[in-house]
Amino acid sequence: DSGVTQTPKHLITATGQRVTLRCSPRSGDLSVYWYQQSLDQGLQFLIQYYNGEERAKGNILERFSAQQFPDLHSELNLSSLELGDSALYFCASSVVGQPINTGELFFGEGSRLTVL
Amino acid sequence: ILNVEQSPQSLHVQEGDSTNFTCSFPSSNFYALHWYRWETAKSPEALFVMTLNGDEKKKGRISATLNTKEGYSYLYIKGSQPEDSATYLCASITGGGNKLTFGTGTQLKVEL
Numbered sequence: 001d002s003g004v005t006q007t008p009k010h011l012i013t014a015t016g017q018r019v020t021l022r023c024s025p026r027s028g029d030l031s032v033y034w035y036q037q038s039l040d041q042g043l044q045f046l047i048q049y050y051n052g053e054e055r056a057k058g059n060i061l062e063r064f065s066a067q068q069f070p071d072l073h074s075e076l077n078l079s080s081l082e083l084g085d086s087a088l089y090f091c092a093s094s095v096v097g098q099p100i101n102t103g104e105l106f107f108g109e110g111s112r113l114t115v116l
Numbered sequence: 117i118l119n120v121e122q123s124p125q126s127l128h129v130q131e132g133d134s135t136n137f138t139c140s141f142p143s144s145n146f147y148a149l150h151w152y153r154w155e156t157a158k159s160p161e162a163l164f165v166m167t168l169n170g171d172e173k174k175k176g177r178i179s180a181t182l183n184t185k186e187g188y189s190y191l192y193i194k195g196s197q198p199e200d201s202a203t204y205l206c207a208s209i210t211g212g213g214n215k216l217t218f219g220t221g222t223q224l225k226v227e228l
Contacts, residue, residue: 002159033216042220043160043205056214090159104150104162105216 003027006091006108014116018079021111025072025093031055032074033094033105034066038087049074081115088112120208122219129196129226136192137222139206143187147209150216151180151191154203163191163204196226 003026013019025032034046045058049068060066063081068074078085089112092105121140129135141149148167152160164173169184177194193200203221210217 002161004159035218043207043218045215045217048214058215104165105152105160107159107161109159 002106002108004091004093004106004108006089006111008111009109010112010114012114012116013081015081015083017081017115018077019081019113021076021078021089021091021113023074023076023091023093023108025074025091026106029093029095029106030072031094031096031103032068032072033092034060034074034076035090035092036087037090037110038084043090046076078113081113083115086113086115120206120217120219122204122206122222124222125220126223127225129224131197131226131228133196133226134192134194135196135224136190137204137224139189139191139208139219141187141189141206141208141217141219142210143184145210146184146187148216149182149184149189149209150207151189152205152207154205154221156202160205191222193224196224198226198228200224201226 048056096103151163154160171182207218
Protein backbone atom coordinates (compact mmCIF):
# COMPACT_ATOMS: atom_id res chain seq x y z
CA ASP A 1 0.00 0.00 0.00
CA SER A 2 1.61 3.25 -1.20
CA GLY A 3 -0.55 5.44 1.01
CA VAL A 4 -2.01 7.27 -2.01
CA THR A 5 -5.77 6.82 -2.32
CA GLN A 6 -7.70 7.25 -5.54
CA THR A 7 -11.45 7.13 -6.03
CA PRO A 8 -13.35 5.83 -7.82
CA LYS A 9 -11.45 2.72 -8.88
CA HIS A 10 -13.70 2.16 -11.87
CA LEU A 11 -16.02 4.51 -13.70
CA ILE A 12 -18.18 3.95 -16.75
CA THR A 13 -19.84 6.91 -18.40
CA ALA A 14 -21.10 8.15 -21.74
CA THR A 15 -19.59 10.50 -24.29
CA GLY A 16 -20.22 14.15 -23.54
CA GLN A 17 -20.41 13.61 -19.80
CA ARG A 18 -18.21 15.06 -17.06
CA VAL A 19 -16.43 13.13 -14.29
CA THR A 20 -14.24 13.96 -11.32
CA LEU A 21 -11.41 11.76 -10.13
CA ARG A 22 -10.16 12.23 -6.63
CA CYS A 23 -6.74 11.67 -5.09
CA SER A 24 -5.53 11.81 -1.50
CA PRO A 25 -1.73 11.92 -1.29
CA ARG A 26 0.42 10.21 1.31
CA SER A 27 0.43 11.94 4.65
CA GLY A 28 3.01 14.73 4.52
CA ASP A 29 3.43 14.75 0.73
CA LEU A 30 2.93 18.19 -0.75
CA SER A 31 3.11 17.33 -4.45
CA VAL A 32 0.45 15.59 -6.48
CA TYR A 33 0.89 14.41 -10.06
CA TRP A 34 -1.66 13.12 -12.54
CA TYR A 35 -0.79 10.66 -15.28
CA GLN A 36 -2.88 9.06 -18.00
CA GLN A 37 -2.23 5.60 -19.37
CA SER A 38 -4.11 4.73 -22.53
CA LEU A 39 -3.97 1.42 -24.38
CA ASP A 40 -0.45 0.76 -25.71
CA GLN A 41 0.75 4.12 -24.41
CA GLY A 42 3.19 4.84 -21.63
CA LEU A 43 2.33 6.97 -18.66
CA GLN A 44 1.55 10.42 -20.04
CA PHE A 45 2.15 13.29 -17.65
CA LEU A 46 -0.87 15.57 -17.29
CA ILE A 47 -0.23 18.02 -14.48
CA GLN A 48 1.52 18.56 -11.15
CA TYR A 49 0.50 20.56 -8.10
CA TYR A 50 2.65 21.55 -5.19
CA ASN A 51 1.05 22.77 -1.98
CA GLY A 52 -2.01 24.02 -3.81
CA GLU A 53 -0.29 25.62 -6.77
CA GLU A 54 0.15 24.33 -10.30
CA ARG A 55 3.83 23.48 -10.74
CA ALA A 56 4.10 21.80 -14.14
CA LYS A 57 1.82 21.03 -17.02
CA GLY A 58 2.07 18.25 -19.56
CA ASN A 59 -0.14 17.29 -22.46
CA ILE A 60 -3.36 18.00 -20.64
CA LEU A 61 -6.35 18.71 -22.85
CA GLU A 62 -8.32 21.93 -22.39
CA ARG A 63 -11.35 19.79 -21.52
CA PHE A 64 -9.44 18.56 -18.48
CA SER A 65 -8.69 20.57 -15.38
CA ALA A 66 -7.31 19.86 -11.95
CA GLN A 67 -6.83 21.50 -8.61
CA GLN A 68 -5.23 20.80 -5.26
CA PHE A 69 -7.15 21.80 -2.17
CA PRO A 70 -5.85 23.20 1.16
CA ASP A 71 -6.01 19.71 2.70
CA LEU A 72 -3.72 18.65 -0.20
CA HIS A 73 -6.14 16.29 -1.85
CA SER A 74 -6.50 16.78 -5.59
CA GLU A 75 -9.24 16.39 -8.13
CA LEU A 76 -8.97 15.84 -11.87
CA ASN A 77 -12.03 16.99 -13.80
CA LEU A 78 -12.65 15.55 -17.24
CA SER A 79 -15.44 17.12 -19.29
CA SER A 80 -17.08 16.63 -22.69
CA LEU A 81 -15.75 13.11 -22.57
CA GLU A 82 -14.80 11.33 -25.77
CA LEU A 83 -14.22 7.65 -26.46
CA GLY A 84 -10.48 8.32 -26.59
CA ASP A 85 -10.47 9.53 -23.01
CA SER A 86 -10.95 5.95 -21.85
CA ALA A 87 -7.80 5.22 -19.88
CA LEU A 88 -6.28 4.46 -16.51
CA TYR A 89 -5.66 7.68 -14.63
CA PHE A 90 -2.96 7.57 -11.98
CA CYS A 91 -2.32 9.98 -9.20
CA ALA A 92 1.07 10.04 -7.51
CA SER A 93 2.52 12.05 -4.68
CA SER A 94 5.95 13.01 -3.46
CA VAL A 95 7.31 14.96 -0.55
CA VAL A 96 9.10 17.64 -2.49
CA GLY A 97 7.97 19.99 -5.22
CA GLN A 98 10.14 18.31 -7.76
CA PRO A 99 10.85 14.58 -8.03
CA ILE A 100 14.61 15.02 -7.72
CA ASN A 101 17.14 13.20 -5.59
CA THR A 102 15.17 10.91 -3.32
CA GLY A 103 11.84 12.45 -4.28
CA GLU A 104 10.43 9.27 -5.79
CA LEU A 105 6.78 9.16 -6.74
CA PHE A 106 4.28 7.05 -4.80
CA PHE A 107 1.43 5.95 -7.04
CA GLY A 108 -2.17 5.26 -6.24
CA GLU A 109 -3.92 2.24 -7.72
CA GLY A 110 -5.48 4.28 -10.48
CA SER A 111 -8.98 5.12 -11.65
CA ARG A 112 -10.07 3.23 -14.73
CA LEU A 113 -12.37 5.36 -16.85
CA THR A 114 -14.43 3.80 -19.61
CA VAL A 115 -16.31 6.13 -21.95
CA LEU A 116 -19.04 4.45 -24.00
CA ILE B 117 17.24 11.57 -28.46
CA LEU B 118 14.12 13.57 -27.68
CA ASN B 119 12.05 11.13 -25.64
CA VAL B 120 12.57 8.43 -23.08
CA GLU B 121 12.97 5.12 -24.87
CA GLN B 122 13.24 1.64 -23.40
CA SER B 123 14.40 -1.59 -24.93
CA PRO B 124 13.54 -4.29 -25.37
CA GLN B 125 9.77 -3.84 -25.29
CA SER B 126 9.36 -7.33 -23.81
CA LEU B 127 11.57 -10.11 -22.61
CA HIS B 128 11.05 -13.75 -21.67
CA VAL B 129 13.76 -15.41 -19.59
CA GLN B 130 14.12 -18.62 -17.64
CA GLU B 131 14.29 -18.71 -13.86
CA GLY B 132 17.89 -18.17 -12.80
CA ASP B 133 18.87 -16.17 -15.90
CA SER B 134 20.40 -12.75 -15.48
CA THR B 135 19.03 -10.02 -17.69
CA ASN B 136 19.30 -6.33 -18.38
CA PHE B 137 17.25 -3.58 -19.99
CA THR B 138 18.15 -0.20 -21.43
CA CYS B 139 16.66 3.22 -20.90
CA SER B 140 17.71 6.06 -23.21
CA PHE B 141 16.87 9.65 -22.36
CA PRO B 142 17.73 13.19 -23.47
CA SER B 143 21.17 13.96 -22.06
CA SER B 144 20.98 17.74 -22.22
CA ASN B 145 20.00 19.50 -18.98
CA PHE B 146 19.66 16.19 -17.20
CA TYR B 147 18.17 16.30 -13.74
CA ALA B 148 17.24 12.78 -12.55
CA LEU B 149 16.47 9.27 -13.71
CA HIS B 150 13.91 7.05 -12.00
CA TRP B 151 13.26 3.31 -12.31
CA TYR B 152 9.89 1.84 -11.32
CA ARG B 153 8.59 -1.70 -11.12
CA TRP B 154 4.97 -2.21 -12.15
CA GLU B 155 3.26 -5.51 -11.44
CA THR B 156 0.00 -6.39 -13.14
CA ALA B 157 -3.06 -5.04 -11.31
CA LYS B 158 -0.89 -3.00 -8.97
CA SER B 159 0.59 0.49 -9.09
CA PRO B 160 4.17 1.36 -10.06
CA GLU B 161 6.69 1.25 -7.22
CA ALA B 162 9.99 3.10 -7.19
CA LEU B 163 13.19 1.07 -7.43
CA PHE B 164 15.84 3.73 -7.82
CA VAL B 165 16.30 7.45 -8.26
CA MET B 166 19.67 8.44 -9.71
CA THR B 167 21.06 11.88 -10.34
CA LEU B 168 24.84 11.67 -10.79
CA ASN B 169 26.79 10.46 -13.79
CA GLY B 170 28.29 7.10 -12.93
CA ASP B 171 25.73 6.42 -10.20
CA GLU B 172 25.23 2.77 -9.40
CA LYS B 173 22.38 1.61 -7.18
CA LYS B 174 21.54 -1.83 -5.89
CA LYS B 175 18.55 -3.38 -4.18
CA GLY B 176 18.87 -7.11 -3.63
CA ARG B 177 19.31 -8.80 -7.01
CA ILE B 178 18.43 -5.64 -8.94
CA SER B 179 20.95 -2.94 -9.79
CA ALA B 180 21.11 0.06 -12.08
CA THR B 181 23.77 2.26 -13.63
CA LEU B 182 23.57 5.74 -15.06
CA ASN B 183 25.48 7.53 -17.83
CA THR B 184 24.22 11.09 -18.08
CA LYS B 185 26.74 12.20 -20.70
CA GLU B 186 25.46 9.75 -23.29
CA GLY B 187 21.92 9.54 -21.93
CA TYR B 188 21.39 5.94 -20.92
CA SER B 189 20.75 3.78 -17.89
CA TYR B 190 20.86 0.02 -17.52
CA LEU B 191 18.78 -2.06 -15.13
CA TYR B 192 20.19 -5.47 -14.26
CA ILE B 193 18.43 -8.39 -12.62
CA LYS B 194 20.65 -11.21 -11.41
CA GLY B 195 19.21 -14.72 -11.10
CA SER B 196 15.68 -13.83 -12.25
CA GLN B 197 12.80 -15.27 -10.26
CA PRO B 198 9.13 -15.62 -11.29
CA GLU B 199 8.25 -12.85 -8.83
CA ASP B 200 10.43 -10.49 -10.88
CA SER B 201 7.85 -10.68 -13.67
CA ALA B 202 6.61 -7.13 -14.13
CA THR B 203 6.92 -4.09 -16.36
CA TYR B 204 9.98 -2.00 -15.60
CA LEU B 205 9.59 1.70 -16.29
CA CYS B 206 12.20 4.37 -16.45
CA ALA B 207 11.52 8.08 -16.34
CA SER B 208 13.71 11.14 -16.63
CA ILE B 209 13.59 14.79 -15.76
CA THR B 210 15.46 16.93 -18.25
CA GLY B 211 15.42 20.49 -19.43
CA GLY B 212 15.25 21.91 -15.96
CA GLY B 213 11.52 21.38 -15.74
CA ASN B 214 9.44 19.42 -13.30
CA LYS B 215 8.05 16.91 -15.76
CA LEU B 216 8.96 13.30 -15.05
CA THR B 217 8.64 11.70 -18.50
CA PHE B 218 8.16 7.95 -18.63
CA GLY B 219 9.22 5.44 -21.22
CA THR B 220 6.79 2.75 -22.34
CA GLY B 221 8.51 0.11 -20.26
CA THR B 222 10.10 -3.30 -20.64
CA GLN B 223 7.75 -6.17 -19.85
CA LEU B 224 9.67 -9.02 -18.23
CA LYS B 225 8.29 -12.53 -17.86
CA VAL B 226 10.33 -15.04 -15.91
CA GLU B 227 9.36 -18.63 -16.64
CA LEU B 228 10.00 -21.71 -14.52
